[in-house]
Amino acid sequence: MRTKLTTCAVAAATALALTACGSDEGGEAEGDGSNAQTGEGTGEDCVIEGDVAVGAALSLTGAAASYGESQQRGLELAAAHLAESDGVTYDLTIEDDQTDPRQGITVFEQFVNADVSVIIGPTLSNGAFQAQPIAQEAGVPVLAISNTAGGITEQGDYIFRDSLTEQQVIPQTIAQATETYGLERVIVMYSNDDAFTESGYEVFAASLEEEGIEVIETLTFAKADTDFRTLLTEARDAEPDAIVVSALIEAAIPLVTQARELGIDVPIIGGNGFNNPQLMADAGDAAEGVVVGAAWNSSSDNPENTAFLEAYEAEFDAPPDQFAAQAYTGLMLIDQAVRANCSADHDAIQEALGGLQDVPTVLGELSINEDRDAEHTAVVQVVEDGAFAVLE
Amino acid sequence: MQQLLNGLFIGSIYALFAIGFTLVFGILDRLNLAHPAVFAASAFVGIELVERAGLSIWLAIPLVLVFGGIVGLVVERVAFRPLKGRPDAHFAGLISSIALAGMVIALLQWRYGPDTRRFPAGSFPDTRLQIAGAQVTVVQVVILVVSIGLMVGLTLLVTRSRLGRGMRAIAENPNAARVLGVDVDRVTATTFAISSALGAVAGVLFAMNVNSAQLGMGTAIELKGLAVIIVGGMGSLPGALVGGLVLGLAEVFAVQYIGSSWRDLIAFGLLFAILLLRPQGLFGARKVRQV
Numbered sequence: 001m002r003t004k005l006t007t008c009a010v011a012a013a014t015a016l017a018l019t020a021c022g023s024d025e026g027g028e029a030e031g032d033g034s035n036a037q038t039g040e041g042t043g044e045d046c047v048i049e050g051d052v053a054v055g056a057a058l059s060l061t062g063a064a065a066s067y068g069e070s071q072q073r074g075l076e077l078a079a080a081h082l083a084e085s086d087g088v089t090y091d092l093t094i095e096d097d098q099t100d101p102r103q104g105i106t107v108f109e110q111f112v113n114a115d116v117s118v119i120i121g122p123t124l125s126n127g128a129f130q131a132q133p134i135a136q137e138a139g140v141p142v143l144a145i146s147n148t149a150g151g152i153t154e155q156g157d158y159i160f161r162d163s164l165t166e167q168q169v170i171p172q173t174i175a176q177a178t179e180t181y182g183l184e185r186v187i188v189m190y191s192n193d194d195a196f197t198e199s200g201y202e203v204f205a206a207s208l209e210e211e212g213i214e215v216i217e218t219l220t221f222a223k224a225d226t227d228f229r230t231l232l233t234e235a236r237d238a239e240p241d242a243i244v245v246s247a248l249i250e251a252a253i254p255l256v257t258q259a260r261e262l263g264i265d266v267p268i269i270g271g272n273g274f275n276n277p278q279l280m281a282d283a284g285d286a287a288e289g290v291v292v293g294a295a296w297n298s299s300s301d302n303p304e305n306t307a308f309l310e311a312y313e314a315e316f317d318a319p320p321d322q323f324a325a326q327a328y329t330g331l332m333l334i335d336q337a338v339r340a341n342c343s344a345d346h347d348a349i350q351e352a353l354g355g356l357q358d359v360p361t362v363l364g365e366l367s368i369n370e371d372r373d374a375e376h377t378a379v380v381q382v383v384e385d386g387a388f389a390v391l392e
Numbered sequence: 393m394q395q396l397l398n399g400l401f402i403g404s405i406y407a408l409f410a411i412g413f414t415l416v417f418g419i420l421d422r423l424n425l426a427h428p429a430v431f432a433a434s435a436f437v438g439i440e441l442v443e444r445a446g447l448s449i450w451l452a453i454p455l456v457l458v459f460g461g462i463v464g465l466v467v468e469r470v471a472f473r474p475l476k477g478r479p480d481a482h483f484a485g486l487i488s489s490i491a492l493a494g495m496v497i498a499l500l501q502w503r504y505g506p507d508t509r510r511f512p513a514g515s516f517p518d519t520r521l522q523i524a525g526a527q528v529t530v531v532q533v534v535i536l537v538v539s540i541g542l543m544v545g546l547t548l549l550v551t552r553s554r555l556g557r558g559m560r561a562i563a564e565n566p567n568a569a570r571v572l573g574v575d576v577d578r579v580t581a582t583t584f585a586i587s588s589a590l591g592a593v594a595g596v597l598f599a600m601n602v603n604s605a606q607l608g609m610g611t612a613i614e615l616k617g618l619a620v621i622i623v624g625g626m627g628s629l630p631g632a633l634v635g636g637l638v639l640g641l642a643e644v645f646a647v648q649y650i651g652s653s654w655r656d657l658i659a660f661g662l663l664f665a666i667l668l669l670r671p672q673g674l675f676g677a678r679k680v681r682q683v
Contacts, residue, residue, distance in 0.1 A: 063608075065506035192653060219652040224612060226602035229398045230644045231652055237394075250508050254602045261520070262394075263527050284513045 037117075037344040039088070046342035051091035053344075054334060055111035057121035057131065062099025063223060063250055066278060067146060067323045068123050073316055074145075074327030075120070081311070082335050092331070097122050097131070104131035112138045117344040118337075120330055125149030125196040132159050141350045145330035146323055148272050149199035153372040158346075160353045162333055162366065162374045163326050164295035166203045166271060169378045173293030174207040174244075176380040176391055177269050183242050185214045186269075187235040189255070190246035191223040200246035200271035208244070216240055223248055228255045229262065236264050242291075246271040253282045260286035267291050267382075276321050280386045290383045291391060296322040296363050297379035298388060308362045329361045394526035395644045401532045403640020404539035405598050409613055410620035410632040411543055412590035418627025419563045419583050422485050426467045427591045428610030428617070429493035434460050434592030435599035435609060436504055443512050449531075453538065453596060460592020461585040467492060468584035473577075497607055509605045516600070535597045542590060543633055549586075550629065559583055563627070623663045625676020634674055639663065 039048030056075055059068035072094055079092045093116070097104035104127035111119050112134060118141045122131050125147040135142045136156030144152055144161035148169075153159045177183060186208065190201035201218075208215055216238045219231045232255070235243055245268060247255060252274045259268060267289050274292040298309070298319070308328060312320040320328075336359055337352035338344055356368045364376045381388040409431060416424045434456045441452040471488040478484050521528045550556040558579040561569035570576050598613070599605040620639055624631025639659055646658035666674065 061501070061506040066508070069507075219647075221652060222656075224606075224608065226604050226606070226609075227402055229401075230395060230647045233394045233398060234648060234652075250604075250606070253508075253510070254604055257603060261527065261529055263520075282510050282513075 038348070039342045039344075041087070042342050043339050044085075045087065046339040047087040048089075048338070048342065048344055051089050052338055053091045053093070053114065053116040054331070055107075055114070055116040055119045056092065056094045057097045057104055057107040057111070057119065057123075057127075058094055059099040059123035059127070060094075060096035063248065064099045064123050066249060066276070068096070068099075070321050070323035071121075071123060071145060071327040073312070074320065074324035075331055077308075077312055077315055077324075078328045078331035080315075082331065088335065088338055090331070090335075097127055099124065099127070101127040101130040104128075105134060107131070108134040111135070112140055116140065117346065118143060118334055118349050120145055120327075120334075122147075124194070125152060125199065126194055128152055129155070129195060132156075135159075139346050141346055141353060143330050143334060143353065145326045147196075149195050150203075151199075157372070158350055160368060160372045162330050162361075162363070164374060164376070164378055166200045168373075168375075169293040169295060170200065170203040170271065171207045171210065172378050173269065173291065173380050174204070174211055174213075176293075177242065177267065177291050178211050178213065180391060181242060181267055183211075183213050185216050185238075185240050186242045186244050187238055187240040188215050188218045188244045188246075189228075189231060189235065190218075190220060191225070191248070191251060192220040194223045194248065197223065197246045197248060197271065197273065200273075204244050204246055204271070221247075221251070223251060225251060226254045228258050232259050232262050232264060235259075236262055240266060242267045242269055244269045245274070248273040249276045249278055252276075253279060256283045256290060257286045265289070272322075275381075276323075277319055277388075278321075280383060280388075284386075287383045287386070291380065292382075292388075293378055293380050294322055294388075295376070295378055296325040297381075297390070298322075298325075299390070300364065300379075302360070302362075302364060304360055304362045325362045329363050329366070332361060333359065333366070393524045395648050396641070397523065397526050397528060397532070399641035399644035400637065401535055401601060401640070402643070403637035404536050405594055405601065405636075406613070406616055406620055406639050407633045407636025408539045408542060408590055408597070409594040410617045410624070410636050411546065411629060412587040412594065413617050414621040414624065414627055414629065414632045415546070415587045415590070416583060417621065418629070419559045420580060421563075422472060422482060424467065424472075424489050424584070424587065425486060425614075426471060426489040426493040426496065427588070428614040429496035430460055430463050430467070430588045430591045430610075431595035431598070431613060432605070432607060432610035433463065433496050433500055434595035435605035436500055436509060437592075438596035438599060439509050439511055439605055440504075442515050449511065449515050449600065450534075453593060456592050456596045457589045460589040460595075463592065464585040464588025465581055467588060468581050472584070473580075493610070497610070501607055506607065510603050511600070516603075531600050535601055538593065538597060542593060543629075546586070546590065547629055555579065555582060619660065619663050623666050623673055625673030628673065628675035631673055631675030635663075638666075 037048050039046055058071050095107045097107050104122045108131040119135050120143050122128055123146055128147045132142050132155050136158045141158045146163050148163055148166045191197045270292045275294045280287045337349050340352035341348040358365050366374055366376045369375050380391045382391040413427050416422055437459055438452045438456045441447050442449055471492045472485045475481050475484040517530050519530050558574045561574050620635035621632050624635030642659040642662045643655050646655045
């Protein structure tokens with residue numbers, strides 16, 4: 001079915017005519033959101049007739065809903081900004097994958113069948129490994145905006161991402177924390193039923209070894225767990241210099257709260273999942289002393305970032321998090337790529353995304369490297385007085 | 393010591409949840425799978441009461457108890473009573489209660505959204521107690537006291553009161569009980585109300601224990617609750633109490649002595665072993681199925 005539709009789309013593209021493809025989808029026959037669109041001019045002067053269709057698969061419900069919501073806001077804000085500039089207009093469709101990889105597959109299939117120009121998502125690496133191969137197979141470019149696990153872009157040459165991997169951020173985090181706190185012995189905790197937290201754990205373990213830090217014990221839990229007292233009691237009794245945790249925010253909040261309740265006052269070093277203002281909002285004082293590496297420096301004063309902060313606050317009456325920033329950046333990068341070749345064609349976008357160099361973004365100057373991963377500087381933060389401050 | 397207390401706190405919540413479950417099963421021979429949904433709903437309602445109405449959490453607990461009771465009446469009225477005349481009433485009730493559970497969760501999602509919800513900061517007294525070298529919060533002590541208190545109260549109710557006699561009579565034989573002048577419908581409804589009230593309190597206590605309420609929290613505890621009542625002996629109240637505590641302690645000590653990855657395997661393996669040794673459960677009476 002998929003192959004047939006793609007063939008059909010290619011046929012339509014070559015013929016540049018409204019041929020009846022005998023397909024019940026009707027999408028490309030009517031020409032809206034077709035990848036056959038190619039416009040006039042380049043860059044800012046590029047003009048493309050009709051809307052460029054962008055599909056986003058986000059986790060709006062389920063365990064990762066809090067990330068998905070931020071991403072949705074980031075994308076909507078970006079879409080609103082892009083709508084202000086002339087020439088290219090975007091038709092952004094956001095679908096919920098319910099934090100369920102199977103649902104993610106369904107959503108990706110929908111997007112491929114509807115022949116969108118580019119797909120964003122899904123939210124979790126877990127779902128990404130299941131869903132992204134569908135787009136790869138169909139030759140539809142994908143931009144991952146939050147997957148940080150290793151191996152995402154190795155799935156194929158149509159898969160890109162703008163989120164720094166744990167491999168890029170965590171070594172910097174551990175190195176900085178070791179320097180600041182003089183770490184020697186730590187406890188490591190992670191949820192072992194999730195691709196994202198598991199890959200985060202592996203990088204933590206490697207970085208700790210690199211720095212010559214002793215791991216007293218490694219404790220595992222499930223991503224849906226909320227009671228960590230048993231594990232934390234184990235951790236406390238080992239008297240570590242710090243606790244290193246790879247977990248999603250849903251687990252991070254009760255974990256941090258309960259750790260402080262049990263009298264653990266050493267730094268808690270978290271992976272990307274901890275990088276969320278919700279941590280301070282919900283864990284309150286318990287969040288003090290949490291160290292987390294991040295791809296996005298919320299206090300950066302580059303002009304893109306200050307404008308983004310201002311617009312986001314005005315629109316949603318809340319500060320954005322990294323997920324919102326990366327989502328926002330994602331759609332902006334897509335706009336760059338579409339305008340670069342002035343085409344909404346799959347292969348044109350793929351080529352242009354791979355060629356992005358030193359693009360000024362909310363995340364800083366961003367380039368896509370030959371592995372189709374983003375490269376830009378990371379920041380190590382610590383929670384102080386209820387806010388992230390740069391750890392020095 | 394700390395671990396022992398950790399096990400007791402979580403075990404007492406499992407027990408309270410399972411006791412509500414087993415009460416309906418023991419007396420009415422019905423499995424009410426809307427129970428986990430009541431568990432989740434009451435956690436959200438408890439948080440709402442504290443957050444919106446500004447009540448103290450201590451006042452929220454009895455209100456949630458009442459809320460649970462009312463929901464129990466609704467569950468009985470909607471999911472069980474209309475089907476009670478059917479020859480397959482057990483199975484039909486099971487299915488309709490699952491349907492009702494799905495509706496409750498959908499309503500919760502509509503009302504509260506998908507996010508994890510928490511009590512507003514500062515709702516709990518942050519006094520910590522030292523018990524034999526273990527750190528314990530006041531909330532945890534309250535959880536234990538409330539759970540044990542409710543379970544003792546329930547046992548007294550079932551063994552001593554007129555209502556309890558009615559319940560036991562129905563458990564023995566509903567038709568005979570009706571002939572003897574027991575108002576079967578009323579006692580059935582009351583049983584559901586009490587059962588759900590206990591499940592509701594378990595829900596709000598669980599939310600207090602970990603300071604979070606999620607839509608999936610009922611599903612997470614459902615399996616544990618079922619395991620507990622099977623191990624305790626289907627329908628046995630003391631069995632559910634002991635089973636809950638055993639499961640809580642087994643989880644804790646599996647982590648301490650064997651390793652955190654093995655927790656569920658050890659805990660459920662232990663329960664399985666108990667069943668192999670005592671197929672009727674710890675406190676279950678061996679029953680001969682009537683044909």
